[in-house]
Amino acid sequence: MVDTLGARAAHDSHPADPIAAMVNADGLLTAEAERAANISDDVLRDLYRRMAICRRLDQEGLNLQRQGELGLWGPIAGHEAAQVGAAMAMAETDWIFPYYRDFAMTICRGVDPGIAMTWFRGLTHGAWNPYEHRLGPLIISVGTQVPHAVGFAIGCKLDHEPTAVLVGFGEGSTSTGDWHEAMNFAGVFKAPVVFLCENNQWAISVPMREQVAGRVADRAAGYGFPGLRIDGSDVLTVYTVVRAAADRARHGEGPYLVEALTYRFQAHTTSDDPTRYRTDADVEPWRAKDSIARATARLRDRGAFSDDFERAVAAEAEETALAMRATLLSAATPHPGQAFDLVFANPPASLLREQAEFVAELEPGSAE
Amino acid sequence: MGQFRLPDLGEGLEEAQLVEWLVKTGDSVNLNQPLCQVETAKALVDIPSPFAGTITALHAAPGDTVPVGALLVTIEEPASAASHAPAAPASAATNDGGHGPVLVGYGTEGPAQTFVRRRRAGATPAASVVASAPAPSAPATTSTLAATPAADSVNASPLVRKVAAERGIDLSAIRGTGPGGRIRMEDLDAAPAVGASGGRPATSTPIATADDEERISTVGLRKAIAARMLRAATTIPHFTEYAQFDVSALTALRERLRAQPDYADVKLTFLPFFARALVEAIRAYPVLNSRWDDEGNAIVVKKSISVGIATDTPRGLLVPVVHNAHTLDLHALATEANRLIGLARDGKLDAKSLSGSTITITNVGAAGPVDTGAPLINPPEACVVGFGAIKTRPWVVGDHIVPRPVAWISISCDHRIVDGATAAQFMGALVNRLESPDTLLS
Numbered sequence: 001m002v003d004t005l006g007a008r009a010a011h012d013s014h015p016a017d018p019i020a021a022m023v024n025a026d027g028l029l030t031a032e033a034e035r036a037a038n039i040s041d042d043v044l045r046d047l048y049r050r051m052a053i054c055r056r057l058d059q060e061g062l063n064l065q066r067q068g069e070l071g072l073w074g075p076i077a078g079h080e081a082a083q084v085g086a087a088m089a090m091a092e093t094d095w096i097f098p099y100y101r102d103f104a105m106t107i108c109r110g111v112d113p114g115i116a117m118t119w120f121r122g123l124t125h126g127a128w129n130p131y132e133h134r135l136g137p138l139i140i141s142v143g144t145q146v147p148h149a150v151g152f153a154i155g156c157k158l159d160h161e162p163t164a165v166l167v168g169f170g171e172g173s174t175s176t177g178d179w180h181e182a183m184n185f186a187g188v189f190k191a192p193v194v195f196l197c198e199n200n201q202w203a204i205s206v207p208m209r210e211q212v213a214g215r216v217a218d219r220a221a222g223y224g225f226p227g228l229r230i231d232g233s234d235v236l237t238v239y240t241v242v243r244a245a246a247d248r249a250r251h252g253e254g255p256y257l258v259e260a261l262t263y264r265f266q267a268h269t270t271s272d273d274p275t276r277y278r279t280d281a282d283v284e285p286w287r288a289k290d291s292i293a294r295a296t297a298r299l300r301d302r303g304a305f306s307d308d309f310e311r312a313v314a315a316e317a318e319e320t321a322l323a324m325r326a327t328l329l330s331a332a333t334p335h336p337g338q339a340f341d342l343v344f345a346n347p348p349a350s351l352l353r354e355q356a357e358f359v360a361e362l363e364p365g366s367a368e
Numbered sequence: 369m370g371q372f373r374l375p376d377l378g379e380g381l382e383e384a385q386l387v388e389w390l391v392k393t394g395d396s397v398n399l400n401q402p403l404c405q406v407e408t409a410k411a412l413v414d415i416p417s418p419f420a421g422t423i424t425a426l427h428a429a430p431g432d433t434v435p436v437g438a439l440l441v442t443i444e445e446p447a448s449a450a451s452h453a454p455a456a457p458a459s460a461a462t463n464d465g466g467h468g469p470v471l472v473g474y475g476t477e478g479p480a481q482t483f484v485r486r487r488r489a490g491a492t493p494a495a496s497v498v499a500s501a502p503a504p505s506a507p508a509t510t511s512t513l514a515a516t517p518a519a520d521s522v523n524a525s526p527l528v529r530k531v532a533a534e535r536g537i538d539l540s541a542i543r544g545t546g547p548g549g550r551i552r553m554e555d556l557d558a559a560p561a562v563g564a565s566g567g568r569p570a571t572s573t574p575i576a577t578a579d580d581e582e583r584i585s586t587v588g589l590r591k592a593i594a595a596r597m598l599r600a601a602t603t604i605p606h607f608t609e610y611a612q613f614d615v616s617a618l619t620a621l622r623e624r625l626r627a628q629p630d631y632a633d634v635k636l637t638f639l640p641f642f643a644r645a646l647v648e649a650i651r652a653y654p655v656l657n658s659r660w661d662d663e664g665n666a667i668v669v670k671k672s673i674s675v676g677i678a679t680d681t682p683r684g685l686l687v688p689v690v691h692n693a694h695t696l697d698l699h700a701l702a703t704e705a706n707r708l709i710g711l712a713r714d715g716k717l718d719a720k721s722l723s724g725s726t727i728t729i730t731n732v733g734a735a736g737p738v739d740t741g742a743p744l745i746n747p748p749e750a751c752v753v754g755f756g757a758i759k760t761r762p763w764v765v766g767d768h769i770v771p772r773p774v775a776w777i778s779i780s781c782d783h784r785i786v787d788g789a790t791a792a793q794f795m796g797a798l799v800n801r802l803e804s805p806d807t808l809l810s
Contacts, residue, residue: 063400067418068375271378273411276719 017226019244019256027231027261029240037240041304047088047235048295048305049313051080054104055292056317057113057324058266061103061120065270069329070120074101075266078233081291082198082260083168084108085238090166090194090246095156097136097149097167101198105168109135113320114327123331125342143169143176146195150182153191153249164246166194171259172203174216183257187223192249194242195220195257198232200264205277220257232260233289236298262286336362370419370443376436377408383435384408386428387715396422403441406434409591421445433584524551532556589684600744604660605783608742609791613799615758615773621805631699640702642729642755643675644808645801647694650727653794657726659748660784667750667785676725676746677705679712680735686712687746689725698808725749733757733775740776750785753798754778777802 022033029037058076065073076083083104087096098105106116111128119127119138126137136152139145149167156163173179174197186193197216201208212219220227230237238260245256263286267274299305340347340355347355374384384406391403400416407413425442428434522539524532528551532539537559544551600606618641625631650657650673658669673694676687688708693701711717728746732738733756740756756776763772777798781791801807 060400063416066375066377066413066415068373069418071376072379267411270413271410275411279718279720 017228019241019248020226020228022241022244023228023230023237027229027237028234029237033240034236037243039236039240041299041302043088043239044236044295044299044302045304045309047084047239048292048299049316050084050088050104050108051235051292051295052313053317053320054080054084054107056314056321057103057107060321060324061117062266062270064117064325064328065120070117070270071122072269072271073120074103074269075264076101076103077265078200078263078286078291079198080104081235081238081295082196082232082262085235086166086168086194086196086242086258086260089239089242090164091250093134093162094164094166094246094250095134095136095149095152097145097152097165098138099142099145099169099173100138100140101170102138102168106133106135106138109133111135112327113324114331117324117328118331121328121331123334125339143173143178145169146173146179146182147185150186150191150193150255153193153255154185154189157189157192157252162250164192164194164249166196166242166246168196168198170203171197171199171201171208171216172206172211173197174219175203175211183219183223183255186255187220187225190252190254192252193255194245194249195255196242197257197259199229199259199261201261202264202268202274202278204268204272205274207277215259217257217259220255223255225255225257227257227259229259229261231289232262233286233291233294235291235295262291263289335359369424370421370445371439372403372418372441372443373437374406374434374440377406377413378410381408381410381436383433386430386432386434387412388430389426390414391417391423391426393423393426396420397443407589415440417443419443419445522551523549528553528556532559589686593685596747597744599747604745604747606742606745606780607783607788607791608778608780609788609795610740610776610778611795611799612774612776613802614763615775615802618802618805619758619773625698631702634699634702635706636702637705638755638758639677639705639729639731640698641802641805641808642753643677643690643693643701643705644698645798645805646675646727646729646753647673648801648808649794649797651694652797653790655786655790656751656781656794658750658785659726660750660782670726672726674724674726676728676749677709678728678730678743678746679709681713681715683715686717686722687725687728688712688717688721689723691724728752730754732778740778742778743780745780745782750782751791751794752780754780 022029022037024030055077061070061073062075064070079101083102087102087105087108090096096102096105096109103116106128107113111133115127118124128135128137130136136145136148139148146167146169149165153163153165156165169179183195185191186195199208199216203211215229217227217229228241230241232238238258241258245258248254248256263283265283265287296305296310337355337359340351340358344351376382377384385408387405387407389404391397391401397403397417397420399418399420402414403417404415405412406415421443423441424444427439427441434440522529523544523546524539529539531553532551535556537556539551542551542555542559543549544555546552546555618638622636622638622641626636654669654671655667657673658667661668672692675690675693677690679686679688688711690696690701690704690708696704708717708721711721725746727749728751730743730752732741732743732754737757737759739759741754743752743754745752754777756778758773758775760771761774762769763774764770765772777795779791779795779798786794
């Protein structure tokens with residue numbers, strides 16, 4: 001694994017950033033920072049457990065799509081450490097604005113997996129009440145959740161709430177205008193935001209080198225706040241760095257960009273065939289950095305991992321996957337007319353007319 | 369009885385081709401156990417079983433094109449399944465004992481939908497398996513959505529398309545008088561409108577299939593070949609030159625090498641010799657190893673030589689690529705070509721092995737007693753070289769007519785890039801190498 005991270009340059013851009021000092025040239029938490037962070041075995045075991053469950057749910061998502069039960073599935077394999085580590089690093093009172101691949105974040109926020117999955121079945125635009133879980137909806141239009149998150153964070157700041165906001169996105173999003181506008185707003189208004197770039201190196205079929213000249217982390221410098229590239233496959237590093245960035249944000253020190261470098265093991269979505277643009281040989285070095293194997297190794301080093309624990313987690317993962325399937329398949333199909341209900345607080349008369357026409361058209365006997 | 373219909377595997381697909389069954393009738397299967405492999409226009413995918421039980425019927429055969437929503441497999445569930453299987457939502461229950469909804473995409477309407485929108489004129493529900501039961505009415509190609517791709521191959525501006533749609537004119541039936549056959553507004557005035565006031569273009573009306581016809585739906589590889597060949601034939605101005613050469617020296621050399629211990633590990637065909645000769649001829653005439661760059665209006669000559677090998681496979685024509693052929697000796701060329709051809713026939717090539725060729729070889733004599741042919745260029749290359757079957761023919765040596773093994777070579781070139789004289793000189797270099805093949809060993 002030569003130069004898969006290239007993290008060193010980050011130290012140059014913000015030499016005084018204490019968070020950057022937590023990681024070494026490979027983007028990994030230093031032994032010193034690990035001691036200082038003092039993450040307990042129980043927390044690390046819980047991170048492992050959540051990653052293992054989410055990987056099993058990911059597999060079930062793929063199965064369900066191939067069985068015609070989902071319209072689409074965006075595999076998360078390879079992203080477990082970034083998503084679980086970041087989501088669990090946030091305080092319960094913090095907010096998260098996920099992008100479409102952040103399924104593991106929704107699970108970490110306590111959303112029932114079967115309910116979360118209804119989004120991919122096309123039953124809902126949201127699936128959960130954002131205020132109940134302090135979690136925005138999954139956003140499929142690239143990058144639009146980033147200004148949402150920044151706006152929300154500025155609101156929290158104006159209300160003098162000690163709240164940090166985490167926003168997830170891929171490196172492809174960092175080419176969008178929305179992303180740059182949000183980054184600029186966040187920098188200018190010192191919004192309490194942690195930007196989490198899950199850089200899996202492929203924007204569908206576009207490789208990172210054709211998407212970003214330089215590094216995502218360095219883009220933060222242009223907006224006046226620090227950015228740091230870290231090893232996104234190591235859950236302890238992600239957890240510790242994001243926790244520090246969120247603390248910093250809550251203390252009024254402004255936004256922080258974390259670039260979690262990882263890899264997407266599977267297709268972009270079930271509508272994609274990755275063999276058309278990359279080979280197994282490209283994926284292999286990243287499989288060697290697999291997040292679950294590395295969390296296992298860290299736990300073993302601490303003497304905090306046993307075969308019984310591993311088996312129990314696997315059994316829980318299987319059970320959760322089957323329960324998710326059952327909940328998803330028994331979820332009621334909402335009336336299509338509901339699509340009109342959730343746009344305006346006070347719908348204009350013209351829209352209500354359209355809704356009435358649409359509903360009438362669906363009535364039995366109205367078909368030509 | 370669980371019935372599993374082919375789902376829409378990727379946002380609006382209408383069909384898939386069954387590649388192989390991974391189970392057979394009588395097998396018991398677990399939930400999520402792979403049942404079969406299908407190829408869609410987007411990808412080759414495994415389909416996991418949606419329920420546990422015993423396979424009682426497979427409703428399609430390998431090679432069949434199965435429309436989305438058509439019955440794929442019937443699985444009898446064990447009596448205890450009710451306790452495991454999730455309750456199907458009442459609103460989505462089907463009337464054929466099926467297992468709840470299968471998302472069938474935008475182009476077809478499955479039996480499981482509760483809310484049915486008004487059908488558009490011409491739309492029909494998914495038909496049964498095309499190959500085993502030719503549909504009496506047209507299959508899923510009749511919806512207005514499905515008509516769009518046909519219009520896309522038409523060369524016309526958006527304005528012309530809009531006006532044509534308003535007048536009910538089928539653009540695919542018009543010969544354009546503009547540059548490159550582009551359909552101009554004037555061409556519309558001469559065209560007859562199809563259907564009355566603003567009716568749909570002719571492409572959206574069902575096409576009746578006669579009793580003595582079979583309609584073979586094209587997905588996957590066949591469709592890709594069709595698009596590629598159309599591009600070759602319509603965008604590259606081809607010319608073809610032919611020559612014969614005496615294969616005696618080459619045949620003798622091949623026999624000699626076959627007997628050598630260092631060639632014992634490889635099946636030595638004529639192909640690696642052809643590839644070696646091609647590389648040497650390109651060294652003398654590099655312009656043949658190039659492509660026409662439309663945007664830059666330039667000829668882009670490639671310094672590395674990667675040779676595509678047109679290969680007949682059970683799925684159709686594939687062109688695996690021997691990358692950097694100029695760096696390989698005869699033995700390495702033979703090994704690599706054999707490996708690639710084997711993978712191609714097994715359908716196991718990855719994307720990299722199927723792309724990046726700079727020139728292509730086709731063995732026109734491989735499948736039958738064919739002497740020669742005018743091959744189509746593999747876009748965006750500048751040249752394709754065809755080798756015919758080697759046959760013993762009368763050959764003039766000195767003042768005598770003697771029987772000799774002889775073969776034809778044909779080369780088709782992009783006339784934008786090379787002229788006939790250059791191609792002829794290139795042919796001369798190729799023939800010289802093949803008739804004095806010892807030079808290929810260095």
